[in-house]
Amino acid sequence: MRFDTKIAVVVRADLAVWQRLNVTSYLASGVAHARDETIGDPYEDGSGNRYLAMFRQPVLVFEADAAGLARAHARALGRGLATAVYTDELFATDHDAANRAAVRAVEAEKLSLAGLGLYGPRNAVDRVTKGLSLHG
Template sequence: MEFSTKFAIAVADDLASWQKLNVVAFLTSGVIGDTNDIIGGEYKDASDRQYSSLCIQPIVVLKSTRARLSTFLQRANSRDVSSAIYIEDMFKTGHDAANRETVLQYETDALPLVGMAVRAEKKLVDKIFKGAKLHD
């Protein structure tokens, strides 16, 4: 199936593996939370056991330096593309309200980004994340 949109996540390449996985999980939820048409139907196995619905679209996971993440966010903002962000401070918080409070402490250009995600038209996402590499 061809999609007119692309769902991509860029993560700082210097994070520990558990941190990268945590960032990807949170950012995925951010994009899905903002998108009405991205969740498919429930799954069912041959034993008639039901499973939760999943995202209908593949997600590209990229890696980048932290400095490039700021560039990617600037590109998304200049194109009015909604972004999900994750900053370094969020590793030290324990709940959503604290996460939002810590983000509020920074101006956009000073956010200590460790990850960001967008879903938009394919060419636009490619322009935003130009310079990122596929995560290995």
Template sequence: MFDTKAVILVLDDLAIWQKLNVTAFLATGLASAAPEAMGAPYEDASGRVFARLLGQPVLVFAATPEDLRRAHRVSGEKGLLTAAYVRAMFSTGHDAANREAFKAEPADAPDLVGIAIRGPKKDVDKATKGAKLHP
């Protein structure tokens, strides 16, 4: 049904609140960078309008550090839409500080705790090879 795939990989050994926080931030990264992937607004039976959601499923994987490194490498090689979250961002308090923390990471080996990818199915599958769906 979809010619693209959207995934989020989250480091498995994070605290639950960290996993949820990283997943939420990464989902917004995909949504903002791929407006064509957004569905129409939702409306309830009373006519109240709710925000649009991504129009395709997003698979969430429990990742090892190696899974994150592979996803980072392959997403760069294939030019896939990518959002990333590094460990240092847990210690910041606002968006500008997050961007500074992210920029301070080594480009070839950031301390990733999460990564989101969207692109052609076969390329995303290659980037997530070996990762397990989050339980």
């Protein structure tokens, strides 16, 4: 099935593996709240056990250096895409309010980005991630 929208996560390539996984999970949780249509229906197994609903479409995970991440961030903001952001400062915070305060303290073009979560029209997300490699 081809979706009109796309979900993408862009993670900085020089992060430790645990950091890349942590950033990806946080950003995906942000994208999940972008629009109601991002999430499908709950799951149920043959024994009647219920499971949480998940994204209704694939999530593409890209990697970039700091410059590529900054470029993608500027493109996403310029296109008005639903964007989740994770900065280096968030590795040192220990709760949600501190996370928001850390991001709020820095102007957009000066953010030290560890990753971005993106949701929007397929072609707009493709333009933002153009030139980036899928995480490998």
